[in-house]
Amino acid sequence: MFFSRIAILAALAGYATAQTSTDCDPTKKDCPPDPALGTEYSWNFNTTLDEKIWKMATGTYEYEDDGAKFTLQKEGESTLLQSNFYIFFGVVEAHVKMAKGQGLVSSVVLESDDLDEIDWEWMGYNTSEVQSNFFGKGNDTTFDRGGKHHVANADTEFHNYTTYWDQDILQWWIDGEMVRELPYNDESALFGKNYPQTPCRVQFSLWPAGRKEAPQGTIDWAGGLVEWDTAPFTMTLGKLRVKDFHSGKEYSYGDRSGSWQSIEILEGNSTALNELNKPEPKSLSEKWDDLGEGAHIGVYIGAGVAGALAIAGFLFFCLRQRRKGRLENALGNNPVPLNRAEMENFQKDWRQSEWKLNGGYQQVSN
Known part of the structure; x- marks a missing residue:
């Protein structure tokens, strides 16, 4: 995010959509462990979401053959889909069509409980560009860490936006081409201190940053006020592949440091893994064969x-x-x-x- 996240959160006052928030910060107090994904899995978002895997925190969605549709129909609406699992380093490959319209922000975000964050963001007024960004421990004292990347027809064509993330390097890829790389010890990451490194959940959202009540800087960042008379506005999530680089049941913080070395992994099968491996209901012929x-x-x-x-x-x-x-x-x-x-x-x-x-x-x- 290029503009102050404090201003953006202020702009979202009254909304339940603030994507940069946490229910419990483990660097400040003891928190429950994070349920792991612990595997690799691919979804086609053209059917009802499994509520044990995904949570529609705000708004609603509809699904069609090409994917899940996050739509804003009128002023006051926003959407936020969150995974119920976390990954501790890994790969997230999302096929997305952004929502077109000034004042709108479509996003794919990895975010941890202590506010480490990795972003893909599309400004609705520019259908030929996507922005990349990162934050460590919610540090928004500077706003020179973002990148801008060309992508054609981002609102009408699916593109593959992939995040590769491990303890040494963070990469952003578009359609199989790497467009940005951040080493752990990069100066912009404060030589590792602000490098995202704690277990993250996966989030998708479409929200109106350009609101009349928002600070002028936020409105400018979003390209102006949302023109609600041209609604509806729709972001589409097609295929998604997520790979967790660790296997286990849960992730917990061993101390208040928020470093990747402090993360403890509880062995065993995760809730998500058990749900994903649950056998499909048998057909009549299969029941007969049994x-x-x-x-x-x-x-x-x-x-x-x-x-x-x-x-x-x-x-x-x-x-x-x-x-x-x-x-x-x-x-x-x-x-x-x-x-x-x-x-x-x-x-x-x-x-x-x-x-x-x-x-x-x-x-x-x-």
């Missing part, structure tokens, strides 16, 4: 018995209908005209059946 041979035979026998009963029922129905037809014919209710010989035969059969059953014709009593 049944033993005896179960298969039982199903076949059951199906055979059911079929036999169905056939027997059908034959009984046909026989009953045949007898009913005979009686209707005998009583003259058959709608099809009968000749004299057929009528006499029906009457003879009917008399014989009455004799066998009742010993002769029985008159119905009144």
